[in-house]
Amino acid sequence: MELTNIPHLASSSNFFFSSCSRCSCRGRRTEKAVIAVSVAGIRCGADSACSEITEQQNLDSLPGSKNSRCYRRRDFAAAALIPFLLPRVDMASAAESYDASIIQNGARNVLSKVKAAGVLRLVFHDAGTFDVAEKSGGMNGSIIYEVDRPENAGLSKSLKILQKAKEGIDQIQKVSWADLIAVAGAEAVALCGGPEIPVRLGRLDSSIADPVGKLPEETLDAVALKTSFRNKGFSTQEMVVLSGAHTIGGKGFGNPNVFDNSYFKVLLEKPRPTSSGMPIGLPTDWALTEDDECLRWINIYAEDQAKFFADFQDAYTKLVNSGASWRTA
Ligand code: HEM
Numbered sequence: 001m002e003l004t005n006i007p008h009l010a011s012s013s014n015f016f017f018s019s020c021s022r023c024s025c026r027g028r029r030t031e032k033a034v035i036a037v038s039v040a041g042i043r044c045g046a047d048s049a050c051s052e053i054t055e056q057q058n059l060d061s062l063p064g065s066k067n068s069r070c071y072r073r074r075d076f077a078a079a080a081l082i083p084f085l086l087p088r089v090d091m092a093s094a095a096e097s098y099d100a101s102i103i104q105n106g107a108r109n110v111l112s113k114v115k116a117a118g119v120l121r122l123v124f125h126d127a128g129t130f131d132v133a134e135k136s137g138g139m140n141g142s143i144i145y146e147v148d149r150p151e152n153a154g155l156s157k158s159l160k161i162l163q164k165a166k167e168g169i170d171q172i173q174k175v176s177w178a179d180l181i182a183v184a185g186a187e188a189v190a191l192c193g194g195p196e197i198p199v200r201l202g203r204l205d206s207s208i209a210d211p212v213g214k215l216p217e218e219t220l221d222a223v224a225l226k227t228s229f230r231n232k233g234f235s236t237q238e239m240v241v242l243s244g245a246h247t248i249g250g251k252g253f254g255n256p257n258v259f260d261n262s263y264f265k266v267l268l269e270k271p272r273p274t275s276s277g278m279p280i281g282l283p284t285d286w287a288l289t290e291d292d293e294c295l296r297w298i299n300i301y302a303e304d305q306a307k308f309f310a311d312f313q314d315a316y317t318k319l320v321n322s323g324a325s326w327r328t329a
């Protein structure tokens with residue numbers, strides 16, 4: 001199931017929800033309030049003998065009111081969120097999109113442009129441990145066990161930000177760390193003006209840390225960087241476009257809160273630019289410019305932001321699906 005762009009779910013002042021899959025109760029918005037309904041596919045309280053709501057009963061006894069046993073409190077809370085659903089939900093299955101929107105809303109509620117860079121870096125530090133040959137690591141939420149590692153310095157802040165979102169989401173629907181981090185990273189990119197990236201959901205969390213030493217050191221040259229990313233299943237082009245994530249945050253590539261192709265434009269500046277006497281970026285950023293194949297892609301993305309966005313979306317999707325184990329039920 002993917003988040004895709006489709007017309008907003010709440011298209012009018014009256015929200016008609018499909019009937020509950022068990023007791024065919026229906027509910028609708030009135031001037032007084034949103035009456036809690038269970039979105040199609042989410043079963044009513046299995047423990048409650050749903051009372052069939054018949055036509056002649058007045059509004060007070062419709063689903064969600066105190067004397068209706070048809071809907072659980074959590075549906076009421078969740079249904080109250082429905083009018084604020086973001087437009088990017090998959091209508092294919094209301095029950096599933098209901099989950100997706102809750103995760104998206106939860107992530108958005110804790111994010112800001114200033115927090116975006118740390119959250120996007122968190123994505124790479126969770127997913128970037130993937131090793132194709134060893135079939136180990138990847139987008140599995142194991143970062144929560146690895147945040148004290150030296151290469152993850154500074155990321156506990158971003159994890160705490162998402163912990164707040166997770167507490168709220170888990171009240172309604174359990175979300176894995178892997179899914180939440182993948183969605184939050186996409187929201188961070190969109191919030192800073194980058195592409196809106198649909199994120200598949202259903203990743204399972206690892207219960208242990210990933211092997212150490214899987215993230216590329218900032219001292220690597222282009223050849224070593226290519227090897228590091230090839231071991232994760234990424235091409236040189238994908239490595240270059242993903243490195244464009246450094247366009248946001250404190251590395252000095254243009255506006256730290258704007259996701260654009262300034263990273264590539266700065267890499268083409270001669271001589272290497274500095275800001276307040278300090279060189280901009282990391283050795284690995286500049287190592288890319290020493291390699292002809294990488295330089296070709298840097299030129300393409302410096303020229304064409306739309307292509308940068310499209311290729312970043314594809315590579316980000318590959319990154320957050322790397323090594324993931326998926327929920328089957
Ligand atoms: C190519 C290999 C890479 C290396 C060696 C590398 C290394 C680093 C280092 C050392 C920092 C500074 C961390 C700090 O502020 O203490 C950083 C920041 C960052 N990295 Fe990377 N990175 C790489 C690729 C990536 C990728 C693939 C992504 C995301 C898809 C990413 C996202 C970020 C972001 C958003 C920041 C800014 C964080 C902030 O300012 O809070 N990096 N990176």
Ligand SMILES: O=C1O[C@H]([C@@H](O)CO)C(O)=C1O
Pocket residue numbers: 124150151152215216217218219
């Ligand atoms: O922020 C990072 O630090 C490590 C490495 O550069 C230092 O250990 C890495 O790969 C990052 O993305």
